[in-house]
Amino acid sequence: MYGDFGDEQQGKGKILFIMKLISWNVNGIRACVKKGFLQYFQEVDADIFCIQETKLQEGQIDLQLENYFQYWNYAVKKGYSGTAVFTKKKPLSVTYNIGTDGYEEEGRILTLEFADFYLVNMYTPNSQRDLARLDFRLSWEDAIRVYIKELDEKKPVILCGDLNVAHQEIDLKNPKPNKGNSGFTEEERGKMTDLLEFGFVDSFRYLYPNRKDSYTWWSYMNKVRERNIGWRIDYFIVSEQIKHAIQEADIHAHIMGSDHCPIVLDISMGSA
Numbered sequence: 001m002y003g004d005f006g007d008e009q010q011g012k013g014k015i016l017f018i019m020k021l022i023s024w025n026v027n028g029i030r031a032c033v034k035k036g037f038l039q040y041f042q043e044v045d046a047d048i049f050c051i052q053e054t055k056l057q058e059g060q061i062d063l064q065l066e067n068y069f070q071y072w073n074y075a076v077k078k079g080y081s082g083t084a085v086f087t088k089k090k091p092l093s094v095t096y097n098i099g100t101d102g103y104e105e106e107g108r109i110l111t112l113e114f115a116d117f118y119l120v121n122m123y124t125p126n127s128q129r130d131l132a133r134l135d136f137r138l139s140w141e142d143a144i145r146v147y148i149k150e151l152d153e154k155k156p157v158i159l160c161g162d163l164n165v166a167h168q169e170i171d172l173k174n175p176k177p178n179k180g181n182s183g184f185t186e187e188e189r190g191k192m193t194d195l196l197e198f199g200f201v202d203s204f205r206y207l208y209p210n211r212k213d214s215y216t217w218w219s220y221m222n223k224v225r226e227r228n229i230g231w232r233i234d235y236f237i238v239s240e241q242i243k244h245a246i247q248e249a250d251i252h253a254h255i256m257g258s259d260h261c262p263i264v265l266d267i268s269m270g271s272a
Contacts, residue, residue: 021160023121023236024051027258029054047089048112054084055080055082080106096110109121118155142191145198159237167189167202204235216251219259220259250266
């Protein structure tokens with residue numbers, strides 16, 4: 001079981017396969033490539049590497065990623081949104097979007113099915129500064145929750161991506177002045193709570209429930225990142241049934257190239 005990925009290790013009568021997964025909102029893959037994306041990609045040597053906000057259409061980039069299968073979901077609108085997954089193991093199937101009207105044109109979700117789990121790479125809509133898109137965002141959350149739960153009833157799910165919400169006050173530097181702002185409204189935070197209560201686990205908070213100053217996004221305003229005035233809005237969410245397999249959930253805040261940084265999930269799967 002789960003033996004398609006990772007490094008094989010022996011432990012307690014089982015063969016453990018350690019998978020390394022990366023998720024990164026690159027804020028434009030073409031720009032990120034010019035800022036060291038490929039060097040980081042090669043160094044981290046992930047089994048599955050997910051990106052969001054690719055901001056391109058088919059044929060606008062030729063990434064040479066040896067030993068990886070590539071899957072892209074492009075937005076209809078040029079230079080907007082988009083997701084991609086690069087995986088060492090070929091999936092059993094790939095699903096683009098979720099089959100629900102109203103969400104199909106922005107390339108926000110990719111689902112890869114493997115033998116023993118689903119990998120869902122997602123870029124959640126931003127409700128915008130004036131909350132003009134909040135209603136759209138909330139209906140998206142409801143549709144996604146149903147979709148993810150249906151997958152989870154078949155096999156475990158690993159959901160990752162820029163989910164555009166700081167769930168708890170500990171997940172952003174300045175919670176009080178940001179209450180009610182995009183990404184920290186009660187409605188958005190409540191939808192994250194609903195998802196977790198449906199049988200899912202925030203891998204980072206599972207391991208580090210009280211760790212402060214751990215962020216994945218910073219404004220481009222002057223010296224904000226230097227002073228670590230950030231938000232944690234990028235996640236690996238896993239099915240409750242495999243939370244015991246989480247080995248590490250890391251944040252590579254030192255990696256530049258985007259206003260977001262990469263996040264990491266190491267997860268061990270065993271076979272008797």
